[in-house]
Amino acid sequence: MKSDPLIPARVYHEFASGLKYPGFGYNGSSPGPTIRVRRGETFDKTISNELDAVTTVHWHGLVLPSDADGHPADTLAPGFEKRISFPLVQRAALNWYHPHPHESTGAQAWGGLAGFFVVEDDEEDALRLPGGDRELLLAIRDAQINASGDFFYPNVLAGSEGDFPVINGVPWPRARLGNQFYRLRILNAANARVFRLYSQAPLILIGNDGGLLDQPSELDVIEIGPAERIDVLLDLRTIKPGRTIGLDCDASGWRLLQIDIVETTRDPWQPPKQLSQITRLEHSGAPDRVFRFENDQRINGREYNMALTDFVVPFGKVERWRFESSGGAPHPIHVHGTHFQVQSRQGGRNRIMPWEKGWKDTVLMWAQESIEVLVAFDQYEGRYLLHCHKLEHEDHGMMMNFVVSRNPVEAAERAENERLFGPLCITPAA
Ligand code: C2O
Ligand code: CU
Ligand code: CU
Numbered sequence: 001m002k003s004d005p006l007i008p009a010r011v012y013h014e015f016a017s018g019l020k021y022p023g024f025g026y027n028g029s030s031p032g033p034t035i036r037v038r039r040g041e042t043f044d045k046t047i048s049n050e051l052d053a054v055t056t057v058h059w060h061g062l063v064l065p066s067d068a069d070g071h072p073a074d075t076l077a078p079g080f081e082k083r084i085s086f087p088l089v090q091r092a093a094l095n096w097y098h099p100h101p102h103e104s105t106g107a108q109a110w111g112g113l114a115g116f117f118v119v120e121d122d123e124e125d126a127l128r129l130p131g132g133d134r135e136l137l138l139a140i141r142d143a144q145i146n147a148s149g150d151f152f153y154p155n156v157l158a159g160s161e162g163d164f165p166v167i168n169g170v171p172w173p174r175a176r177l178g179n180q181f182y183r184l185r186i187l188n189a190a191n192a193r194v195f196r197l198y199s200q201a202p203l204i205l206i207g208n209d210g211g212l213l214d215q216p217s218e219l220d221v222i223e224i225g226p227a228e229r230i231d232v233l234l235d236l237r238t239i240k241p242g243r244t245i246g247l248d249c250d251a252s253g254w255r256l257l258q259i260d261i262v263e264t265t266r267d268p269w270q271p272p273k274q275l276s277q278i279t280r281l282e283h284s285g286a287p288d289r290v291f292r293f294e295n296d297q298r299i300n301g302r303e304y305n306m307a308l309t310d311f312v313v314p315f316g317k318v319e320r321w322r323f324e325s326s327g328g329a330p331h332p333i334h335v336h337g338t339h340f341q342v343q344s345r346q347g348g349r350n351r352i353m354p355w356e357k358g359w360k361d362t363v364l365m366w367a368q369e370s371i372e373v374l375v376a377f378d379q380y381e382g383r384y385l386l387h388c389h390k391l392e393h394e395d396h397g398m399m400m401n402f403v404v405s406r407n408p409v410e411a412a413e414r415a416e417n418e419r420l421f422g423p424l425c426i427t428p429a430a
Pocket of ligand 3: 293296328329330331332388389390393394398
């Protein structure tokens with residue numbers, strides 16, 4: 001399946017009417033084109049870098065071979081192209097793509113580089129969830145215009161936050177929606193800001209990063225950190241046409257989306273009681289690894305070195321990972337190329353939140369908290385990343401490379417040699 005190339009380039013944002021703010025986008029827009037692929041299909045894309053800087057495109061949430069992952073070491077220079085291709089081997093979910101160049105992910109993402117990547121499958125189709133214009137994909141972020149009137153990147157080590165909300169490129173957006181069920185598929189596309197979402201209409205959580213949860217649950221507030229996704233049904237049947245409500249954030253106090261309710265024809269559809277079946281990963285032992293996220297730039301005392309392998313994970317083995325916070329929180333912790341299951345949270349909130357059940361690829365850790373997850377890599381050997389998705393933490397070194405291998409002993413020896421003598425693998429044979 002040959003499709004148009006994906007082109008990161010400069011675009012203009014219209015954050016105020018009649019004014020154009022230089023930023024970045026894909027194929028002329030921010031967010032970029034929405035990609036929809038069904039499980040079982042092969043995704044094939046040429047990326048053509050028209051920025052004047054090095055970039056990579058990372059497919060966040062997708063299970064794929066390392067050479068397609070958009071790892072920071074796999075750079076695409078200005079004017080260059082790269083073709084990637086991989087089969088969709090995972091369940092339906094809202095994923096996304098964004099840049100991942102070492103030390104400038106924050107600036108490029110802040111500039112507007114992001115896009116949705118939707119995976120569909122038969123299991124999800126069977127639920128007949130609201131679709132068409134009743135399915136809204138929302139990339140929520142914050143932005144800032146400085147005193148001289150420029151859209152500029154504050155680049156604050158502790159996390160860059162803006163002072164107004166932007167959904168799908170539009171500041172302070174509004175929508176006219178019928179008094180019906182809507183499916184809101186929400187991505188926190190901010191560099192660092194955590195949103196706490198609520199509405200005057202019932203919010204029914206049905207899914208998250210890794211797709212559908214087993215059962216729906218009605219929630220008063222849902223908190224999402226950078227890179228996390230939630231899938232919710234907004235029940236507008238309860239709201240009188242003519243009224244205005246919101247999708248609001250009780251952390252910032254912002255009305256993220258103003259919703260004007262209009263009369264519409266009734267659809268008898270009801271959310272199903274059972275959405276999916278989540279197979280639990282099993283591992284009863286102590287943590288296999290512990291990761292301490294320290295202040296703004298270190299994991300276990302180390303800053304990221306793009307050329308080295310920090311640890312090796314045996315292919316196919318279920319491991320228990322423990323994440324600990326030691327300053328600089330919140331840390332949205334992300335693992336590339338797989339999904340994990342959150343087992344426990346100690347300290348802080350002391351429990352697993354409803355939107356952290358099922359399968360996740362990013363989990364939010366506040367100060368004083370430690371979190372245990374079960375994770376396995378059973379599709380591809382190769383090079384992976386673990387990092388904090390607060391983009392300023394990521395850019396300043398809060399990342400680790402790891403290798404998944406069927407020969408973990410050999411892979412660990414090689415990693416050690418590279419640590420001592422430099423990365424041997426990139427020396428071409430004479
Ligand atoms: Cu969305 Cu390595 O991240
Ligand atoms: Cu990722
Ligand atoms: Cu962090």
